Amino acid sequence: MQKSRKIIMVIVIAAMLAGIMYAPQANASVWHPPQRIPIFMYHASSEYNPGSLSELFVRPSEFERQIRHLIDNGYTFVTFDDWFNLHNIEKPVFITFDDGYECNYTEIFPILQKYNVRITIFLVTDPIGSRGRLSEDMIREMSDSGLVKFESHTLSHPRLAYISGDCKRLRNELKRSREIIEDITGRRVRAIAYPHGSFDARVIAAAREFYTFGVSTIHGKHNTALHGNFEIPRLGVWRSTTMEQFIRMLEN
Numbered sequence: 001m002q003k004s005r006k007i008i009m010v011i012v013i014a015a016m017l018a019g020i021m022y023a024p025q026a027n028a029s030v031w032h033p034p035q036r037i038p039i040f041m042y043h044a045s046s047e048y049n050p051g052s053l054s055e056l057f058v059r060p061s062e063f064e065r066q067i068r069h070l071i072d073n074g075y076t077f078v079t080f081d082d083w084f085n086l087h088n089i090e091k092p093v094f095i096t097f098d099d100g101y102e103c104n105y106t107e108i109f110p111i112l113q114k115y116n117v118r119i120t121i122f123l124v125t126d127p128i129g130s131r132g133r134l135s136e137d138m139i140r141e142m143s144d145s146g147l148v149k150f151e152s153h154t155l156s157h158p159r160l161a162y163i164s165g166d167c168k169r170l171r172n173e174l175k176r177s178r179e180i181i182e183d184i185t186g187r188r189v190r191a192i193a194y195p196h197g198s199f200d201a202r203v204i205a206a207a208r209e210f211y212t213f214g215v216s217t218i219h220g221k222h223n224t225a226l227h228g229n230f231e232i233p234r235l236g237v238w239r240s241t242t243m244e245q246f247i248r249m250l251e252n
Contacts, residue, residue, distance in 0.1 A: 034223060035086060035222075036222070037221060038222075038235055039093075039222055040093070040094065040234065040236075040237050043056040043057075043098050044057045044097075045057055045101075045108050046103060046107065047059050047060055047061060055238045056238070057239055058237055059239065062241075063107075064111050066246050067115055069246070069247065070250075074091050075092070075093040076090060076091055076092050077093060077119070078092045079094070080149065080190045080212070083212075095117070096119065096121070098121075098122045099153060099157070100121060100127070100133055101134070102134055104134060105138040112145075112147045112148065118146070120148075120151055121142075122151050122152065124157045124195070125152075139181075149187070150187070151192065152177040152192045153177070153193050153195060154173040158173060159198035160173065160195065161199055161200040161203055167206070171206055171209070174192060175210050178210050190212045190213055192210070192213070192214050192215065193216075194214065207230055212229065213229050213232060216234065218231070219233060219234070219235065221235065
């Protein structure tokens with residue numbers, strides 16, 4: 001009897017140890033197959049020739065054609081709030097706008113409402129409410145619609161990698177812009193788009209303190225197996241971009 005109890009105890013202890021060794025760990029990262037995700041970069045929109053910096057101003061009619069193509073081909077419009085669930089989303093695509101021009105509200109927002117499409121706007125906060133830029137009321141309305149997620153493009157749009165030796169200014173550009181956007185929208189800001197595409201290791205280190213993602217102007221699709229979350233590339237769309245070029249960027 002005593003011997004049987006000892007044998008049972010040995011079996012129980014062995015089973016417990018096996019459970020400790022092989023039970024899944026709550027904090028272990030889960031592997032997912034690599035994805036190549038198109039993240040398109042826009043700036044502004046105008047049907048007519050806007051004069052200076054005209055390449056930034058995609059025609060609203062062309063933007064609508066591009067959106068319809070994505071819808072017709074089964075793409076799902078996502079934002080950085082969806083990032084950690086992208087492996088469960090069929091054909092995810094990001095539409096991003098930089099700077100925060102007023103035409104994002106007057107020209108682009110109606111198209112989003114028409115097709116129920118979600119986009120991201122990387123907002124420079126110092127010019128909010130100035131001529132040609134989004135106002136707080138516009139930002140709030142767009143955010144409340146659920147169709148536009150606002151992320152940071154810094155306070156004043158400097159070349160961050162050129163802010164030499166001034167860590168206080170660098171941190172302020174990153175921190176205050178996030179706080180201002182969150183105060184206006186009431187929603188968490190997760191991502192920073194580096195103005196002019198300017199970043200280096202020091203900028204990334206500072207950005208990690210305030211954000212989960214850093215977005216660049218490096219051309220290409222985001223490859224989850226190759227690119228870090230603070231070196232995310234994008235596909236630039238310009239006034240001169242043809243529909244054929246847009247499709248090629250999407251499919252290559």
